[in-house]
Amino acid sequence: MYLSKGQIEHESYDSIVDECIEKHGEFLIAILQDIQKRYNYIPEDAMRKLAKKLGITLRDVYGVASFYKAFSFTPKGKHVVTTCTGTACHVRGSSKIVDAFSNELGIKPGETTKDLMFTHETAACLGCCAIGPVVVVDGDYLPKVKTTAIRKIIDGTKRGAAILEEEDQRIFPIQVVCPQCNHSLMKPEHLVDNYPCIHVTISFKRKHGWLRLSSLYGSFNIESEHDIPVDTEVNFFCPHCHAELVGSSTCPECSAPMILMLVTNGGNIQICSRRGCKGHILDI
Amino acid sequence: MNIKIDGIRVDIPEGFTLLEAAKFLGIEIPTLCWHEGLSAWGGCRLCVVEIGEGERKKMVTSCTYPVEEGIVVHTASEKVVKSRKMILELLIAQCPTSRTLQDLASKMGVIQVRFDPKWENCIYCGLCVRICNEQMMARAIGFVNRGNKLEISTPFDKNSEDCRKCGGCIYICPACTLRCQGINQDNVLCNACYNSLQPTCISNEDNYNCWMGLKNECGTCSKEESKNI
The missing domain is CATH 3.10.20.740 (Ubiquitin-like (UB roll))
Known part of the structure; x- marks a missing residue:
């Protein structure tokens, strides 16, 4: 059973240590495993009591407990997310998954979130290299994890179980350039939906600022310097040549002007300039 | 037997x-x-x-x-001597400040260290752990963690109640005895003792009489001669 931090501090470890010793005798690792299962970590005082009761020095208990990575001396989160960083998973980009978890949870590998919900760990190899990159959430193995699925995994875990949904094949990242100056509009240092964003400058109602669009085709996530009210028609400009990115046609859904950008692999994409409208035309 | x-x-x-x-x-x-x-x-x-x-x-x-x-x-045997030298090279790369290691290097003729020095202060020989365990009966310090995170410490890095501060660990530690702070103290290998053990005939102008009676056998004289030419 999982206990909150406050409960642990007030509890005495005598009974649980006695219980474990009765169950396992003098087998230290088994006792430590039971204590860890009970508290989600091994409290210092429990180890002191254990050493006293087994008649061995604290040094020996601590030496064994620190040897195994499975034992933790700091409280672990309710959910443990382990990313495999073994060779097979590494070449399939598991380091990006680790980074994505770090970004999403705001903690480095080996740390626990402040609300004690998630512990983020890495493992050297989980032994199932064929389905890599692998993420293990509370004992469930998730195969072929992609960075775009990290958010879903975390949300799913919070709700109960992490289920890796089949990825929508219609969602894929695109790269675009300005149709006037041919400069790339991509900004790799800023990620939206974990992909490099499309960076343009905009103006509406005498306001000027930057706008970052998700480069995932099918995603409508944006980041903007100013809040854009819904139904506002926005003018888009190239940040390099300052030419307006304006298309020839109008939106098939709301007949607002369309924004034109060239796709690097050939073709062009037009998106509706009205905030809130999802009208777009992809021509490859 | x-x-x-x-x-x-x-x-x-x-x-x-x-x-x-x-x-x-x-x-x-x-x-x-x-x-x-x-x-x-x-x-x-x-x-x-x-x-x-x-x-x-x-x-x-x-x-x-x-x-x-x-x-x-x-x-x-040749293989034994070669591997001992290699082991010592690795140990010195771990802890170049140890006098014990430098003395051994001079004694065994290790004249190069081909590894990047780490300048650590422990070579994990386990002497301190054993003296604490077996002679002082304190069992205060031990090995903590594993692999590249291995260190010798007290539990939780706190002052141990078992430690009587006898100093046995420091007495026996080969890394705690620092090497002489001569001119080569920043070098990985000081070899000062090795150099001082070289035949004194180097300073002899006419090497008619080797101090060991081994004219030209150790090669120092001929090396010096070739340098002068």
Whole structure:
């Protein structure tokens, strides 16, 4: 059973240590495993009591407990997310998954979130290299994890179980350039939906600022310097040549002007300039 | 038990280790993590010897290997000397400030360290852990963590109640004895003692008489001569 931090501090470890010793005798690792299962970590005082009761020095208990990575001396989160960083998973980009978890949870590998919900760990190899990159959430193995699925995994875990949904094949990242100056509009240092964003400058109602669009085709996530009210028609400009990115046609859904950008692999994409409208035309 | 060390046949009682047998014969084997009064550990690997003959030769640590009937031991074969030098190079790369290691290097003729120095202050020989455990009966310090995070510490890095501050760990530590702070103190290898052990004939202008009576045999004179030319 999982206990909150406050409960642990007030509890005495005598009974649980006695219980474990009765169950396992003098087998230290088994006792430590039971204590860890009970508290989600091994409290210092429990180890002191254990050493006293087994008649061995604290040094020996601590030496064994620190040897195994499975034992933790700091409280672990309710959910443990382990990313495999073994060779097979590494070449399939598991380091990006680790980074994505770090970004999403705001903690480095080996740390626990402040609300004690998630512990983020890495493992050297989980032994199932064929389905890599692998993420293990509370004992469930998730195969072929992609960075775009990290958010879903975390949300799913919070709700109960992490289920890796089949990825929508219609969602894929695109790269675009300005149709006037041919400069790339991509900004790799800023990620939206974990992909490099499309960076343009905009103006509406005498306001000027930057706008970052998700480069995932099918995603409508944006980041903007100013809040854009819904139904506002926005003018888009190239940040390099300052030419307006304006298309020839109008939106098939709301007949607002369309924004034109060239796709690097050939073709062009037009998106509706009205905030809130999802009208777009992809021509490859 | 009849064993043969470096060609010498000798009768050694059962239960002795190869190192003890060699010491009994006066054959010197360099040691670092071995200490009389403490249990053998076999951690530093400096005391390696070659046992067996022909195809079945293998290297073992003499401090932990018990004597066997009819065993053939080579304590200073070419392979043994080469691997000891390599081990010492690795140890010095870990902790170049240790006087014990530098002295061993001078003694064994290690004149280069081909590894990046780490300037750590521990070589994990385990002497302090064993003296605390076996002689001082305190069991205050021990090995903590594993692999590249291994360190010697008290539990939770706090002052231990078991520690009586006897200082035995510091007394026995080979890394705590710092090397002499000579002109080469920033070098990985000081070799000052090695250099001072060189024949004095270097300063002799006409090398008619080597101090050891070995004219031209050690090669120092001819090296000097070729430099002058």
